[in-house]
Amino acid sequence: xxxxxxxxxxxxxxxxxxxxxxxxxxxxxxxxxxxxxxxxxxxxxxxxxxxxxxxxxxxxxxxxxxxxxxxxxxxxxxxxxxxxxxxxxxxxxxxxxxxxxxxxxxxxxxxxxxx
Amino acid sequence: xxxxxxxxxxxxxxxxxxxxxxxxxxxxxxxxxxxxxxxxxxxxxxxxxxxxxxxxxxxxxxxxxxxxxxxxxxxxxxxxxxxxxxxxxxxxxxxxxxxxxxxxxxxxxxxx
Numbered sequence: 622x623x624x625x626x627x628x629x630x631x632x633x634x635x636x637x638x639x640x641x642x643x644x645x646x647x648x649x650x651x652x653x654x655x656x657x658x659x660x661x662x663x664x665x666x667x668x669x670x671x672x673x674x675x676x677x678x679x680x681x682x683x684x685x686x687x688x689x690x691x692x693x694x695x696x697x698x699x700x701x702x703x704x705x706x707x708x709x710x711x712x713x714x715x716x717x718x719x720x721x722x723x724x725x726x727x728x729x730x731x732x733x734x735x736x
Numbered sequence: 737x738x739x740x741x742x743x744x745x746x747x748x749x750x751x752x753x754x755x756x757x758x759x760x761x762x763x764x765x766x767x768x769x770x771x772x773x774x775x776x777x778x779x780x781x782x783x784x785x786x787x788x789x790x791x792x793x794x795x796x797x798x799x800x801x802x803x804x805x806x807x808x809x810x811x812x813x814x815x816x817x818x819x820x821x822x823x824x825x826x827x828x829x830x831x832x833x834x835x836x837x838x839x840x841x842x843x844x845x846x847x848x
Contacts, residue, residue, distance in 0.1 A: 654834040669834025722787035727779035
């Protein structure tokens with residue numbers, strides 16, 4: 622079974638631009654979560670989608686948004702990029718209905734550099 | 737607050753040495769606990785997990801026991817290998833679906 626895939630793997634943008642990242646979950650998984658990983662703040666939860674609905678959201682500004690499609694693929698968008706948005710963005714998928722012990726499976730991440 | 741604290745790295749060990757990476761958590765109740773590993777240039781892989789108090793998770797020679805008395809979930813391995821060199825993250829269920837709260841990570845380097 623193929624794992625979680627993320628595209629693109631690397632991106633370079635300039636301040637003020639916007640960016641869209643894509644995530645394809647493991648086949649059969651309906652939940653997709655997004656995380657931001659930086660050296661200073663570590664791994665932080667952005668949001669989670671299940672059946673095309675955002676169920677949970679972390680403490681990030683409204684510039685960070687996402688969506689999920691009927692095939693469970695998800696995209697996240699960051700508008701008006703700031704230097705501090707430079708990070709590794711990780712996507713994780715799970716079945717979505719298994720409760721607190723459910724395992725999340727992570728993709729390789731998209732590394733975003735904002736200049 | 738609700739957080740996960742793990743020992744600061746980096747940790748450097750010789751091959752076949754014993755490994756302990758400490759992890760403690762604060763939370764309301766007894767959340768599920770996880771250890772993830774991140775190899776260079778890759779995403780996170782689940783190493784092991786425990787979903788209730790006194791559970792022991794184990795995988796690839798690594799073990800961790802859910803201790804509610806000490807709110808801890810320390811990672812141990814009896815004999816590390818060079819291939820274990822990676823960053824290890826302790827995490828707990830964040831209280832809402834799809835939300836994990838991670839520690840800062842501990843970088844392990846194993847020398848031959």
